[in-house]
Amino acid sequence: MMPKAEILPCGHKIIPFIYNRKLNMDLSQRDQTLCQAALVQMDKERIGHRLENNYSRENLHLGKMFLFNFVFYKNTVEPMFCSGSQIDGNSIRVFSRYFAFKKYRIDGMSMLKNVDNFDELNYSLQYLNHKLVYWSRDKSPKFFERLKKGRSDVFANWEVHPDKINIMRTAETIIDNYQSIFYTGNINEIL
Numbered sequence: 001m002m003p004k005a006e007i008l009p010c011g012h013k014i015i016p017f018i019y020n021r022k023l024n025m026d027l028s029q030r031d032q033t034l035c036q037a038a039l040v041q042m043d044k045e046r047i048g049h050r051l052e053n054n055y056s057r058e059n060l061h062l063g064k065m066f067l068f069n070f071v072f073y074k075n076t077v078e079p080m081f082c083s084g085s086q087i088d089g090n091s092i093r094v095f096s097r098y099f100a101f102k103k104y105r106i107d108g109m110s111m112l113k114n115v116d117n118f119d120e121l122n123y124s125l126q127y128l129n130h131k132l133v134y135w136s137r138d139k140s141p142k143f144f145e146r147l148k149k150g151r152s153d154v155f156a157n158w159e160v161h162p163d164k165i166n167i168m169r170t171a172e173t174i175i176d177n178y179q180s181i182f183y184t185g186n187i188n189e190i191l
Contacts, residue, residue, distance in 0.1 A: 003067065003127050005031050008119035013075050018068035019127075021087070035070050038079035038101075045102050060097050061086060067124050068097070071116055073104075080104040080115055085124050088168055091132035091189040094121060118154045132190060134183035136167055144182035158184045165190060 003016035005027060016024050017035040027035075039057065046055035053059055062068055067085040072078060079101050086096035100106070104115050125133065137143065144160045164178040167190060181187075 001127065002026050003123075006123075007075065008071070008116060008123060010116045010119045011074055012080060012116055012119070013072045014120055014123055015070045015072065016067055017070055017082075018062050018065045018084070020066060021063050034072065034077055034079075037077070038070050038072075038082065041079060041101065042082065042099055046099070054097060055099050060084070065096070066092055066130075067127060069120055069124065071120050078103070081120075083120055083124075085128055085133075086168075089189060090130060091134060091185070092128050092130045093167065094124060094128075094133060094135050118151070122154070130185070130189075132183060132185035132187060134167075134181050134185075134187075134190070136165075136179035136181050138179050141180035141182070144180060147182065155182075158182055159187075161187060 003019055003024065005013065005015045008014050015027065015031045015035055017027070018024060023032075042055055043057065046052045049055065060068075061084070064086050065084040066087050068082065070082045071080045073080050081098065081100040081104060083094070083098045084096040086093045100115070106113075106115060135144070141160050148155050148158060148160055159182070161181040161183065165181050166176065166178050167181070168177055
């Protein structure tokens with residue numbers, strides 16, 4: 001099933017720019033142009049961001065993304081955020097290279113409310129048929145614990161792993177990238 005641009009339940013438009021590591025050629029020319037313009041805007045807005053290097057065109061790792069979506073405010077040309085579902089062996093890391101555009105950044109106090117009510121995640125999950133889907137962050141797992149408890153409508157089947165896990169590694173590349181993990185599926189895929 002090829003992902004298509006659509007209006008999410010929250011009323012914002014999602015455009016699946018990348019599908020299965022390639023540009024989604026089923027998109028309209030207008031939607032492709034919107035995503036290209038959003039990439040240019042992100043390149044400007046990333047300056048000064050804590051992880052600004054991650055959001056350069058070469059470090060977005062679009063060729064490793066199963067999905068990379070842009071969400072636009074309602075049905076306008078105004079990008080709200082982008083988010084990737086990155087391939088990691090037999091698993092997928094959601095919210096990879098997540099970038100909120102300046103106008104739509106939220107403070108760290110209201111993250112349980114998310115700007116799209118987690119509709120982008122739910123949209124993506126329908127296309128992710130992998131043994132493990134996980135969300136990671138370099139900070140403590142307390143945010144995930146709050147999500148599990150406070151948003152059981154979305155995360156009822158998700159678990160918080162008690163230890164940090166070294167993610168996004170291969171047999172050829174051993175790196176220290178230990179992160180807290182929030183997951184659904186078989187955690188043994190990355191242990």
